[in-house]
Amino acid sequence: MSSTQKTYRVAILGATGLVGRTMLDILEERRFPVSDIVPLASARSAGREISFKGRTYIMQEPSKEVFADVDIALFSAGSGASREWASVAASQGAVVIDNSSAFRMDPDVPLVVPEVNPGAIFREDGRPAMIIANPNCSTIQMVVVLKPLHERYHIRRVIVSTYQSVTGKGKAGRDALESELAGEKQESFTHVHQIAYNAVPHIDVFQENGYTKEEMKMVNETRKIMGDDAISVSPTTVRIPVYGGHGEALNIEFDDDFDIDEVRRLLASSPGIAVQDDPSQDLYPMPLTAYEKDEVFVGRLRRDYWHPKTLNMWIVADNLRKGAATNAVQIAEQLVGRL
């Protein structure tokens, strides 16, 4: 790139959170063309310093004025803050990439995983949508893997069981596990129940249909991102005492039959995927090895011998990275040269 490359003013709402801090790390790692950052946080954290690329910034509270010169605003401060500030930022000319669930199912808001549907970011006139939603972590890693398989074999049905990291609840989630493991008494359970030495089949709130909101995100967001309402996802989401990423056991039924070696090659050559599948070397994806990586790791690839045209696999991705911050920054990368 030339030295005259355009650079962007990037706001981060929720800069003190685990995802917000990871967003800053990833902007730097991926050499995103940042002119400067505008770190935003609640009144509690405003005034504190934060460093980025060797410069020190002071955290501010969000306001209409603060978004005036912002090109791209990465939001990760929860649905309430997103509902309050997204349209304000957009009205000031900032493109908002929102990590909350506030706008994901809004038909006017694109829900984007760059490996899957990057084109959804842009309107017919070539301009980007002013609010772009970043999907739920469990959904992102799944659709990265489903996309090439759907194009080749056409997916009919997915049954998924998740093994989700405590960092899905941010720093509070991580701290809860640590203090529980240290034997400290918890007044309230961040993960609904104690998570140390436990597995809790309850992420986000229960809906009337018996599924949790986390589960219904996997059902609905997958259809929207894949652009195919015929794909059915039947999920069970479970929190377990790990940090490094979310695991998912997937059983995928296709319309067309497949060859397992072709599946392996197809996935290995698809963007954002790293195949780790050598049982003879005890190699398969794990949260410990996916930690701080950007890929979706795929392994345990094997035919479901008990049902036709059906595949079993196990995938893991770092939920703070590809499941949140990396995906948001990858969306921002699509905007480079288009703003």
Add this chain to the structure above:
Amino acid sequence: MSSTQKTYRVAILGATGLVGRTMLDILEERRFPVSDIVPLASARSAGREISFKGRTYIMQEPSKEVFADVDIALFSAGSGASREWASVAASQGAVVIDNSSAFRMDPDVPLVVPEVNPGAIFREDGRPAMIIANPNCSTIQMVVVLKPLHERYHIRRVIVSTYQSVTGKGKAGRDALESELAGEKQESFTHVHQIAYNAVPHIDVFQENGYTKEEMKMVNETRKIMGDDAISVSPTTVRIPVYGGHGEALNIEFDDDFDIDEVRRLLASSPGIAVQDDPSQDLYPMPLTAYEKDEVFVGRLRRDYWHPKTLNMWIVADNLRKGAATNAVQIAEQLVGRL
């Protein structure tokens, strides 16, 4: 029962292991009519004392002679020990209830879960088989739940993802997790890889077909216990850092349609099952709450809205109890009055 009730001499092979010790606890808890016990262990542990119902016993090494007056022998010392001693004990007149995988798929050996197929214990002449196999832990808890559903709706297909306790590897498995959490360096990984803060999709050894032996046990043992080779089980088994029991996410497709309230009532009234299914009270099965209990806990009961006649659920049971020791003692209870 009258004071003249017949009592039995019960040998425990592997009395120092987690399952062996739990067997002793459960014999006592359930007031099994024991005259005395014969605790057996390897040369390393022989000579050590063990207490049972207030009496002290000396551990012995197994030998032909030691089985001479034994009525029932509970084996839990691994497949090698079972292969070496089961036929010896049987030839001495002891009925062997074997917790290893050595004889499970032997067509001459019944594989028994008392809630499912108690009749398989006995031959046509009314005498019990001299070797009776106790199934794999993951299989036992699943078939307890599948049995009443199969009778009512006829099961076609089960997709199962497991969340398995470290105690599946006995004391070594528990100690590995504790020392890893304490930050102690492990020379060898009991769970193939570090298990603290991890999820390892690898239990027992890999087979040529890409499934692990643990997974194939769920496939094959389920058919044998249920007495129906048409039931297909498609499994992914995963070790996670919990103690209290194994979790399983089940997706079950039936031939006949069901009513979800009827399913709940059917399970609640079936032996060995405790329904814990009240999302409004954050009530569902968990390893922490299943610990040291004998039931299979069932919850998260909900229709798979994306596939006809299909049910999702989440079950947990203490793998050392119903998954091993309790089931073995329940088999022994079937023998009372029949030896």
